[in-house]
Amino acid sequence: MSKIIIIGNGIAGSTAARYIRKNSDHEITMISGETEYPFSRTALMYIYMGHMKFEHTKLYEDWFWAKNRINIVKEWVKNIDTSQKIIALSNSETIDYDKLIIATGSKPNKLGWPGQDLTGVQGLYHLQDLESMETATQQGIKKAVIVGGGLIGIEMAEMFHSRHIPVTMLVREKSFWDIVLPPEESAMINRHILANGIDLRLSEELLEIKGIDGTVSSIICKNSGEEIACEFVGLTVGVSPNIDFVKESGIATNRGIIANEYLETSAKDVYALGDCVELATPDPGRRPIEAVWYTGRLMGKAVAKSICDGPTKYDPGIWFNSAKFFDIEYQVYGDIPAKTPEHITSLYWQHQTENKAIRINYETASGVVTGFNLMGIRYRHAVCEKWIADKTNIETVIENLSIANFDPEFFEEYESTFVAMYNQKNGKSIKLKAKRKLSLVEQFLFG
Numbered sequence: 001m002s003k004i005i006i007i008g009n010g011i012a013g014s015t016a017a018r019y020i021r022k023n024s025d026h027e028i029t030m031i032s033g034e035t036e037y038p039f040s041r042t043a044l045m046y047i048y049m050g051h052m053k054f055e056h057t058k059l060y061e062d063w064f065w066a067k068n069r070i071n072i073v074k075e076w077v078k079n080i081d082t083s084q085k086i087i088a089l090s091n092s093e094t095i096d097y098d099k100l101i102i103a104t105g106s107k108p109n110k111l112g113w114p115g116q117d118l119t120g121v122q123g124l125y126h127l128q129d130l131e132s133m134e135t136a137t138q139q140g141i142k143k144a145v146i147v148g149g150g151l152i153g154i155e156m157a158e159m160f161h162s163r164h165i166p167v168t169m170l171v172r173e174k175s176f177w178d179i180v181l182p183p184e185e186s187a188m189i190n191r192h193i194l195a196n197g198i199d200l201r202l203s204e205e206l207l208e209i210k211g212i213d214g215t216v217s218s219i220i221c222k223n224s225g226e227e228i229a230c231e232f233v234g235l236t237v238g239v240s241p242n243i244d245f246v247k248e249s250g251i252a253t254n255r256g257i258i259a260n261e262y263l264e265t266s267a268k269d270v271y272a273l274g275d276c277v278e279l280a281t282p283d284p285g286r287r288p289i290e291a292v293w294y295t296g297r298l299m300g301k302a303v304a305k306s307i308c309d310g311p312t313k314y315d316p317g318i319w320f321n322s323a324k325f326f327d328i329e330y331q332v333y334g335d336i337p338a339k340t341p342e343h344i345t346s347l348y349w350q351h352q353t354e355n356k357a358i359r360i361n362y363e364t365a366s367g368v369v370t371g372f373n374l375m376g377i378r379y380r381h382a383v384c385e386k387w388i389a390d391k392t393n394i395e396t397v398i399e400n401l402s403i404a405n406f407d408p409e410f411f412e413e414y415e416s417t418f419v420a421m422y423n424q425k426n427g428k429s430i431k432l433k434a435k436r437k438l439s440l441v442e443q444f445l446f447g
Helices: 011-023 041-048 063-067 127-140 150-162 183-195 293-309 381-389 394-399 415-426 440-446
Strands: 003-007 027-031 070-073 077-081 086-089 094-096 099-102 106-108 144-147 167-171 199-202 206-212 215-221 227-229 232-235 239-241 257-259 270-272 277-279 320-325 328-334 344-350 357-363 369-375
Touching: 003 011, 011 027, 011 070, 011 293, 041 127, 041 150, 063 070, 127 232, 144 150, 150 167, 150 183, 150 232, 183 199, 183 320, 183 328, 183 344, 183 357, 183 369, 215 232, 257 270, 328 381, 344 415, 357 394, 369 381, 394 415
Parallel strands: 003 027, 003 099, 027 070, 099 270, 144 167, 144 232, 167 199, 257 277
Antiparallel strands: 077 086, 086 094, 106 239, 206 215, 215 227, 320 328, 328 369, 344 357, 357 369
16 A cells, blocks of 8 residues: 655546545545645636635535545645655645655746736635635725736636626737637627626736735736726736746756656656646647646546556547636637638638627548537537547538537527538538437437
8 A cells, every 4th residue: 555645636636536545545645735625726706706605616525535535634835855755844744655646736927027916916726816806805996907818817807897896908919819719709709808898908918017005006008008097906817837846856847847648757656737737748739738627637537547557648638628708608629729720621600699609620631520619509528529539520510410519408509500501611402410319329429
């Protein structure tokens, strides 16, 4: 029996703990200074908006961890001695290990702006960020400025909007999140942000944050030179691996902790998971650092299997992400680049009056489907993933598109309109198969 220590209790670390316990009798200890028990980080915004309480965001009841013999230590890690296999905690205590898993997640980026350390200037990643945001709100925020777009930026905008606090967003790009979204979807989000009363400033950056008595009082826009009075500045220009204490341990790092295909680090018996990992040899078309929920979960399972059953390579599967832009649901399956490559045909349909859109990409020469983008419409993850994995032809996908639709009964469906668009563009007469209940075999295959 080995002594397993896990630093970090996010989705990656907690998944590793669960699967190691499920498949072994190893001694497991999970360490985190952020919270005692794991919680859903993506739900932080709903606590602020009053939709949930913190206890509702916990992954399991508090008793789950003790019942499953997973020890919990609420403390920050100070450093790691990999030669002696000892972890030093900030309370001066030490813990030894046989195998170590580092799953310390991310931290919000600060890019060296003057005034970035003033009170009232922060990102949104940890529970402590939410708590300080709530404290600032209670003390009185007449105006908030958010620097950066992306998913965290729009979440923070929605949070303040729910409390009727005016928000200005400074987005460096010409269109919202246009490094990820194709032009049509990006333009849709621009319109939706403005329609919700957010002061969206595209092609604008932060120059300086000003303060009075150590607290933020205004910001200066870099391009216009305008000064905007505010009591809060949200820094949402991305995140970076939370590895400062790891750099002093002798474990090889770059932007993140460098790990091989087995998620092993340069130190013997030390693994790294989740947002803090930088893969030395990522799969083609994938980034070396992928700070998303589902990859952290897959990494946790892979390392648990390595520890319990023997070396297991990490397989990231087919790219997937989902989010909400206020009330527009967004899903992406597979490869949907912001700029469509020459060898790819991109089919795009958008509702004339509603914020709904379907995009399907496929290889022009072979007809093989490569990705799906959905705005305001939900498709089944397993169905889209299987079509991509099986290299399904676009026309087979088109005629079976109703299988993918996940919207509840009596909701309006748009697949027939999408098929008609394809037929018109390509001189085809493909007919959409009627929506039906999935067979038992299909339920097994598609989930």
